Amino acid sequence: MAVLAAFALIVSQGDVLAQKRPELAPTPPMGWNSWNWFGKPNINETIVRQTIDLLVETGLKDAGYNYVVIDGGWRDTKTGPNGELVPHPVKFPNGIKALADYAHSKGLKFGLHTVPGTHDCGGDAVGGYNKEELHISQFVAWGLDFIKVDLCKQTIDPCGDCEKSSSGWSEQNIRNTYFKWSKLLRDCGRPILFNISAYRFRDWNPECCNMSRTTQDLKPHINGGAVFNSPGRANKGLLSVMAIAEFNNKHAAAAGNGYWNDADMMANGDPALSFEEQQSHFALWCIMSSPLFLGNDLSRMNKAELELIKNKNLITINQDPSEQGKLITTINGVQIWKKKLKGGECAVMLLNLDTSSPTKPLSLDLVEAGLQKVSKPKDLIADVAMTVEAKRLTVSLKPHQSVMFLVRE
Secondary structure (H helix, E strand, O other): OHHHHHHHHHHHHHHHHOOOOHHHOOOOOEEEEOHHHHOOOOOOHHHHHHHHHHHHHOOHHHHOOOEEEEOOOOEOOOOOOOOOOOEOOOOOOOHHHHHHHHHHHOOOEEEEEEOOOOEOOOOOOOOOOOOHHHHHHHHHHHOOOEEEEEOOEOOOOOOOOOOOOOOOOOHHHHHHHHHHHHHHHHOOOOOOEEEEEOOOOOOOHHHHOOEEEOOOOEOOHHHOOOOOOOOOEEEOOEEOHHHHHHHHHOOHHHOEOOEEEEOOOOOOOOOOOOHHHHHHHHHHHHHOOOOEEEOOOHHHOOHHHHHHHOOHHHHHHHHOOOOOOEEEEEEOOEEEEEEEOOOOEEEEEEEEOOOOOOOEEEEEEOOOOOOOEEEEOEEOOOOEEOEEEOOEEEEEEOOOOEEEEEEEO
16 A cells, blocks of 8 residues: 555656656757847837748748747737737737738747736736636637746735745745646647746756746847856846856756757847857857757848858757757866767867957867867868867867867767
């Protein structure tokens, strides 16, 4: 009887925890999100339709970017008479279903940002707290494929005198609320990928969702432009590319099996970053197996930016589900990142964070660095040959520039 009771407890706990749908994200999801470039006030259905068209016309859809996600700004400032969500009547006059249908007609998937508390991050009372079933039924009716549930403001946390965050949430209520969303989405009758955006990693995230943020936001274009390397917070709680990468690196072991650590949407195309910084940013997100969500204005891309985010070498490494790549060491200001790949190879990235000189000559003894034979002496980022002689790699890197190559262990 004791054995049966213990087994029943394990089964019940498993049913509580294993609520995500791992088959929706066998590899890191890819797509586009509106926030970095357009924010809340500037997004509208014309821009979203144009983005859908451009994803197809530029070949980004064929490269794997298949989710179109509207972040903040699609909702009205109030809910309907029964608590239902209402698309903004001026910016989205034809509603959400029409946009989802248009995305589907182009072979793309469609998603929205929503909030699980009482208010959104701007203070509008449009949250899903105690209205989860209603809002999810709307998402199903609209034909959504993706939901980003963003931990904004909470005014009725039921935990009494327990410690709460500045936004009004207790940790227990965060967990309970996200698991409620997880179960309802699992059972809603439609395959909807679940993205948690709660600003740090929690050890229950991999059992609850398909992807979750591990940090605060990357500093976006709408807040003055991205920052490549700044310790801590770049501006008002917003982080640099490297701060996010190093936070995200701490949770590499959790990635895989239908769950991925989300390092936030990317800042590629942001003129605040040099092109070398954009290359390193994209390569980092790829080697970290982060979901690849563009945050740019697709109508403004130049040829080099487009070729970078379509780079087959890097996307192949990102989409290899073997593991999340990790920072393994730093030598004289150069970080070494490594990701094991199926088939016995590893992707290795060298990233120069030394800004003291215009270029940094680097002669790396692969054995001393814990690496082995280079499979192909080619930089996968720039798609050019590299010099490798007697297990020593020689390369010259500008500040914030990187190279990536394959080794065989």
